[in-house]
Amino acid sequence: MPVDAEVVIIGGGPVGSSFAAQTASYTTVVVEEHAEIGHPVQCTGLVHPRVVEMTQAQDTVLNEISGLRLTPPGGKSIEVRSNETKAMVIDRKRFDRQLSERAEAEGADILTGREFIGFKRDGKKVRIDLQGPKGHESILADLLVGADGYKSRVGRLAGLGPAKEFVRGIQADLAVRMEDQSMVEMLIGQKVAPGFFAWILPCGEFTRVGLGVSEGNGAPSSYLNALIKKRGLEGTERLRIMSGAIPVGPPKKTCTDNILIVGDAAAQTKPLSGGGLYTGLRSARWAAMTAVEALKEGDVSARRLSDYDVKWRADIGKEVDRGLLIRKVYVNLTDRKMDDVCRMLDRPDAKEVLSGGDIDYPSKIATPLLKTVPSLVKFSPQLIGSLIRREQR
Ligand SMILES: Cc1cc2nc3c(=O)[nH]c(=O)nc-3n(C[C@H](O)[C@H](O)[C@H](O)COP(=O)(O)OP(=O)(O)OC[C@H]3O[C@@H](n4cnc5c(N)ncnc54)[C@H](O)[C@@H]3O)c2cc1C
The missing domain is CATH 3.30.9.10 (D-Amino Acid Oxidase, subunit A, domain 2)
Known part of the structure; x- marks a missing residue:
């Protein structure tokens, strides 16, 4: 059990492990509350092939x-x-384990069976409190990373989050x-x-x-x-x-002094499908890149870490915003209107547009679909206006 580390990541899910593999040139510790990485699974495991490629997880594919x-x-x-x-379709248990083993192979320490309880600021560092098999433990770190999923205690205690x-x-x-x-x-x-x-x-x-x-x-x-x-x-x-x-719906801020949140902890999911692996893993790259530079410069202030916030939003923020906008219309559709929409889409040209869709960028087909089936506009003229304005930005 280390007493000091440069980076402590709470959460041994795919995002935490992926982040850890990228910062492991610094002393990096991953803390996971469960005794086993990858258990319990809380995911369908449906991803675009690019996720399998970027994580080299071909042997976890079920279908x-x-x-x-x-x-x-x-x-x-x-x-x-x-x-x-x-x-x-990937086997999430194997997927999570592979990413964790890779982080360990890169040099990160993986501590399972320890729950993150809280933190206190200690000069320019943070003291991180854990509850482990032998009772209370603590680690002094430069950077605390909340990759602790949708309930994120790190986010809550640091005043970041929650999701909308x-x-x-x-x-x-x-x-x-x-x-x-x-x-x-x-x-x-x-x-x-x-x-x-x-x-x-x-x-x-x-x-x-x-x-x-x-x-x-x-x-x-x-x-x-x-x-x-x-x-x-x-x-x-x-x-x-x-x-x-x-x-x-991500929170307004995803970092503060010495702390950042990433993945589900930062609600970096696609609002239309709920998928969070692609968006979380991409955001982990931006987070790790910023962390490595910040540690090198010896500056983990909120100002320095905000580079991460800017970068992940520039990367996936547009898809998230458009998804939120379309979701607003979707949740207000009555059953009858849903039937009407499906009837309108049941024609070869609309199906061709649908077949070109990409599950990581589901909102991208909204505009081509509206061009192909202009009568869809009646379901939300305001949405169409907003989508067009955003497209032009
Ligand atoms: C029903 C369902 C289906 C889904 N289907 C898909 C899908 O098909 N495709 C897709 O891309 N996404 C899907 N998702 C979303 C996907 O599961 C998440 O986006 C993804 O798991 C996020 O990874 P993460 O590493 O950020 O968080 P998680 O995978 O949630 O990992 C967080 C880890 O932190 C640990 N932790 C939490 N609190 C503490 C603490 N205090 N101390 C120590 N450890 C802690 C947890 O035990 C967990 O291991 C689905 C989600 C649900 C609920």
């Missing part, structure tokens, strides 16, 4: 997806297929093999997944059924049970159940 079936409340699905792999909104998610792995392994189904509607969407994802020998629900709509489990029943799968063995929350 490849090339098509989407969108099922509106009225039930008339539309299907969009592509000749290329649009997404991959939390979507509650739940999913079950069912012991059933889907006939078509190439299509993910996305279901929308107030009765299916109010304020978000549900998914049915083939993963080889099992099928992942899950959904998200925005706040104030009751327990996600009741929607999951209803969906499983509706699909006639209630008798199927449930191999695993997972639940968690997706933070949506």
Whole structure:
């Protein structure tokens, strides 16, 4: 157990580990509350192939997806297929472990079974308090990094955060093999997944059924049970159940003196899909780059670290902002309007636009779709105006 470190990262998830691998030329310690890295899993693991490439995690891939079936409340699905792999399903447990092992191989210390409790400022450093197997422990560090997920205690205690909104998610792995392994189904509607969407994802020998629900709509489990029943799968063995929350809408500030937050702790997720791996890992790069320079200069002040804030927002901020804007319209659509939208999209030219979509930049197809199906404008003339203004910036 080190008593001093240059960098202490709270959270041994993918973002914390990825950050650690990049700062490990300095004394870097990762603190994870669970005894095991990668457990419990709170993720569907659907990512663009570029995430697998940037993390060299090819051997964690469970399945490849090339098509989407969108099922509106009225039930008339539309299907969009592509000749290329649009997404991959990764095994999150293996993925998290690989990233952690890589950080360790680079020289970072990984401390599991220790919970971050709080911090105190100590001159130009921070004293970080942990609760471990032997009781209270503390580490004196130059930089404290909150990669501690959506509940981020680091963010809360440092006065950064929280996210603007939390979507509650739940999913079950069912012991059933889907006939078509190439299509993910996305279901929308107030009765299916109010304020978000549900998914049915083939993963080889099992099928992942899950959904998200925005706040104030009751327990996600009741929607999951209803969906499983509706699909006639209630008798199927449930191999695993997972639940968690997706933070949506980043806070105004993601750093202060000696401290920064990254990944879900900073709500660096895509507001339309809830995916946070790509955006979190990209932000971890900016965070680590800034941290390395700041440590080299011996200046970890809020002013110096704000370079990270500027860089991650310049990189993914536009997608996040556009996603938030579109989400605002989406959550106010009635079931009938969702059916209308799907009916309007059920034509070859619109499906071609949809098939060119990229799950890391879902908002990018909004403008081409509006050009192809101008009648969509009636669902929110204000949104169209804002999107066009943002596009021109
Ligand atoms: C139901 C669901 C489905 C999802 N599906 C997808 C998807 O398909 N694709 C996608 O890209 N994203 C998805 N996400 C989002 C994705 O899981 C997150 O964006 C991603 O895990 C963020 O990584 P992270 O390292 O920032 O945080 P996390 O993975 O949450 O890791 C944080 C770590 O910090 C630890 N920690 C927290 N507090 C403390 C403490 N006080 N002391 C010590 N350790 C602590 C936690 O135990 C955890 O290990 C989904 C999320 C949910 C809830």
